[in-house]
Amino acid sequence: MDRAVNLRQGIWDGVSLFLLVVLFGWTAATHFDRVFLFCVVAGIYLILRFSSRVLADSTSAFWISRILIAASAVILVSISDHAAAFLFLPFSLPAMRSEEKGSMISMLFRGLLLPGVFAVSALSGIIRVEMADAILLAMVFSAFSFILLMVERRLLFAEECHRRERQLLEKSVAEAVSERDRRQTLLQQNALVAIRARQEERETLSRNIHNEVGHSITASLVALEAADILIDQDTELARQKIRTACERMRESLTGIRRAVRVMDEGGFLAAAEVTQQIEAESKRFSADTNIIVRTHAEMTDASARVPAEHAEFLLSAVRELISNGVRHGKATSFVLVLIQDAAGLRLTVEDNGCGMARENSLPSDIAAGTSVTPTIPAGFGLSKILSYVERFGGNLMIAPGSGFRISLNLPVTWGEEGK
DSSP states (O other), rough: OOOHHHHOOOOHHHHHHHHHHHHHHHHHHHHHGHHHHHHHHHHHHHHHHTTTTHHOOSHHHHHHHHHHHHHHHHHHHHHHHHHGGHHHHHHSSOOGGGGGGOOOHHHHHHHHHHHHHHHHHHOOOOOOOOHHHHHHHHHHHHHHHHHHHHHHHHHHHHHHHHHHHHHHHHHHHHHHHHHHHHHHHHHHHHHHHHHHHHHHHHHHHHHHHHHHHHHHHHHHHHHHHHHHHTTTTHHHHHHHHHHHHHHHHHHHHHHHHHHHHHHHOOOOEEHHHHHHHHHHHHHHHHHOOOOOEEEEESOOTTTTTEHHHHHHHHHHHHHHHHHHHHHHOOOEEEEEEEEETTTTTEEEESSSSSSSSSSSEEEHHTTTTSSSSSOOOOOOHHHHHHHHHHHHTTTEEEOBBOOOEEEEEEEEOSSSSTT
């Protein structure tokens, strides 16, 4: 569109310059004594004409520049002293701009400049012409100005239509590009969500398997160590310990299968059933290791349904924490407290082992892969417990004391599916 506008304005400027040269030739041929004056006024006209786009930044400057240009053009026509010279007046003004095409005053000024100046010149005697010829020329000049104005307005309208079409096209292209980018972003986000979901699934599966196997192996090792001590003193009891170790290893295999089944099937368990599983696991561990494990549960709604994934996590966390207490803390007694309320689930495990020197919030320590304390390594199990709890907006804290005490809060929304 800019090229079309520049072409129209260039043609308009070319016609005006051509007519100005014709006026100069006519003046030189008929009134040679006026050539110098003509050249001075023509210079002023050209300066005003080609600087009007720069000067006309405001409405007042616009009209001042147009009036000065028209005045200098009228003087040039008067110097030429010929009726045909008035044809220069419509082209003397710069080409119309899109912002002035709707101005009624601007159109009247352009349309009446030629016939108006001619009528004044004829009536005042500046141009010597018969009255009949003056009327005829006034009508011809009026028609000429009107046709010229309509042609220019039509060109402006075509340019405006073209401009709007280009804007709509650019808008459509921008919207298409934006939609394409949005779809690409959505695809990338979906891919990231899928990758994150697979990663979380692997972490959950590895955590459950680790906790299940770690607990069973710990119980089996304790039973086998007891069997090794008792084999020469009480063969039957030693065999019983060995059978217990084998049974725990089978339970480990069953636990692995259950962890995979929970990931595939999901579902819910009643809060009371979760408590029963933890109590049964505690009793089984006590029977295998002769280590005291006390459990206490507080529930505001025993029928509240806990997601199977959460239930499996709590059971695995109990196994991991008890196994860690035996292996690393040399604990001989544990207290488990499970609380279910409107906020979710809270599990606290406390033992009488070697304990910790200070309170520690695990995120920074475990993320770095370092030990929480010299005696309690932040290993694979604790890292997975922390990762699971944080994934659901919970937290994990270790309290100082003579023993080891860890508390985890797991938020649960008890909605229609959860009750």
